[in-house]
Amino acid sequence: MKSTFTKKNYIILLAGLCAIVLGYLLMIGGGSDDPNVFNPAIFDFRRITLAPMVCIAGFVTIIVAIMWRPKVKDTE
Numbered sequence: 593m594k595s596t597f598t599k600k601n602y603i604i605l606l607a608g609l610c611a612i613v614l615g616y617l618l619m620i621g622g623g624s625d626d627p628n629v630f631n632p633a634i635f636d637f638r639r640i641t642l643a644p645m646v647c648i649a650g651f652v653t654i655i656v657a658i659m660w661r662p663k664v665k666d667t668e
Contacts, residue, residue, distance in 0.1 A: 604657035611650030618643035 597605075622634035633639075 598660075598662055600662065601657050601660050604660060605654060608650045608653030608657055611653055612647055613650075615643045615645075615647030615650060618646060 619639050622631060622636070622639055624631040
């Protein structure tokens, strides 16, 4: 039985999953120990801009991994 995905598909899929996990890890932190004290670190570049871009890149990479088809070579 032939699989739809090749080894390259799984490698691209794994890279996309790693990018998503990295994006969520970049969002961690910035909270305050005291709920009455505001910590402006939750609005820094890493959490507001970089992390969502990394997550979106990971989702796009997973779509590419699903849609990727190897080139068919004609043996005529």
